[in-house]
Amino acid sequence: MTQQEHILGGKKRRSEDLKELPENRPAMLLSAIYLGEEQKVYLKFYDLHEHSICFWRDRTNHKPYCYTKMQYFETVKKIIETEQKFTLEQTKKTELITDKEIDILKIIAPDPLSIGGTDNSIREKVTSWEADIKYHENYLYDTGLIPGAYYFRKGEEISNFEHQISDKVQLELKNLLWDKIKEEAGGIGNQQYQQYITSWANLLNQPIPDLRxxxxxxxxxxxxxxxxxxxxxxxxxxxxxxxxxxxxxxxxxxxxxxxxxxxxxxxxxxxxxxxxxxxxxxxxxxxxxxxxxxxxxxxxxxxxxxxxxxxxxxxxxxxxxxxxxxxxxxxxxxxxxxxxxxxxxxxxxxxxxxxxxxxxxxxxxxxxx
Missing domain, CATH: 3.30.420.10 (Ribonuclease H-like superfamily/Ribonuclease H)
Known part of the structure; x- marks a missing residue:
């Protein structure tokens, strides 16, 4: 559920009256939003103890970005010289069409609208990749956070919290899957398959709270x-x-x-x-x-x-x-x-x-x- 949000015409900063994610108890992640006045992502959690929404401000210094290919380097260089709010990094990505690793340019911006959303955004000036993804979705993907999963705050960090799945589910997984997967010597494919199934089984069997x-x-x-x-x-x-x-x-x-x-x-x-x-x-x-x-x-x-x-x-x-x-x-x-x-x-x-x-x-x- 999460996007750039504003209180229309309001002078009060939204973050001032947001309840912060409490420590030492699990909460379910619901969505992410972007606060333009702070240029930060805020995560929305459901507090199962008080049946209310609480928030967690990004501490990772994550920034909006997009990619472009090396062939557009001169164009990007001229843009950055004119608009010094952008920074440029060279990195590597696998190109799916050729299935080869290539050098590409990562353009980092201070806010999502600098990437896309206005006539003056970077994606309107140079051919870009991943410039159409909503920033809050990009943030969740990069950080590996999953809406609907449980997290636990300790100090300034949040980490995954998994409820133990029931013995009945464990037994069903064993009877339906594990006993039928024949482990081969060095069978990496089977091991990866089992890891994926285990991961999804743990995620989908987390308890669903009675949301108020x-x-x-x-x-x-x-x-x-x-x-x-x-x-x-x-x-x-x-x-x-x-x-x-x-x-x-x-x-x-x-x-x-x-x-x-x-x-x-x-x-x-x-x-x-x-x-x-x-x-x-x-x-x-x-x-x-x-x-x-x-x-x-x-x-x-x-x-x-x-x-x-x-x-x-x-x-x-x-x-x-x-x-x-x-x-x-x-x-x-x-x-x-x-x-x-x-x-x-x-x-x-x-x-x-x-x-x-x-x-x-x-x-x-x-x-x-």
Whole structure:
């Protein structure tokens, strides 16, 4: 789940109120994010003891990079002479087409946008490799960290933590695999196969924690023939519904006082006098859960809630918006409001947001799940 994130217009550094990964107890790695103001990757962990999200700042001094071939050396040299933020290293890689080791150039940058993402990025100026990989994914690959696996912090270092797999699984592995693999003298292939199987078996048999999670869905005033969008955000939020795996159920409903019929609400409903009251209460609930689930929440629910929170129309009397440090929703700048597009998933300040619509759009999930 993880990308360059900003608190839009906020002056407070995000890292100041992030709970740090505690020592001496295992935590599950969920994702990685990049904080542009610090030019650092932060890892998101799930603390099984407190059922909350905690963070760990990179201590390895990892930097964004890409590769180019030696034939482009003169071009790269001119770029580096002009833009001194880049550094250059010569290294070796195996070229898959020829299956030979070749000399290549590694271009190291201070931030991901210097590699790719703008018209002035290095990949727009010279033919590059690995310049399209999202930086947080590159970081996880280089460090060998696996989302969904457990880690243990001791001092300034984190290391793998593996729960012992059950005797039943061990016995099944022995009966199905180990007894059927005939060890040959010097049989490196069989040894490697057994190592891979063991590694995957240990990883896939790690316990799955009962993650504390909350589903969110919103309802907006409708207009015939037109769908509301976060870009325009001109329709009132009239309800926000919540359901959590700990039994919590609530629906915040706007008291519109327009209907001539008195329809009783469900017991979980809470009537709010203004849209601003709905949003403020919704944000407090969202901020209290580590995992937020939506369906199409990246493109509608969460960006719409954020956009309305910054619209003076939510408070007809004072015209005051909700302060941004009280809004737990994090988006990548404000391009989705201005252009109606959203390049990156929306996240929450102290948690993790999962849009199930995007999950079910994955072809692998559609075919095999």
């Amino acid at each position: 999670r909350l589903s969110v869905d919103i309802e907006v005033e409708s207009e015939e023939g037109r769908m509301p969008t976060p870009r325009d955000h001109d329709r009132t939020v009239i309800a926000v519904g919540f359901a959590a795996n700990n039994g919590f159920r609530k629906v915040l409903v706007l008291d519109q006082k327009k209907t001539q019929y008195s329809i009783p609400f469900i017991p979980e409903a809470e009537v709010c006098n203004t849209e601003k009251e709905i949003l403020q209460k919704a944000f407090k609930i969202i901020d209290s859960y580590p995992i937020i689930l939506t369906y199409n929440g990246d493109d509608f629910d969460l960006p719409y809630l954020y956009a309305r929170s910054q619209d003076p129309r939510i408070d007809p009397i004072t015209k005051l918006v909700i302060p941004k440090d009280e809004v737990p929703i994090i988006v990548k700048r404000e391009t989705f409001v201005k252009r109606g597009t959203l390049a990156e998933p929306v996240q929450t300040r102290h948690g993790l947001h999962i849009d199930l619509f995007r999950t079910f759009q994955n072809r692998s999930v559609q075919l095999y799940a």
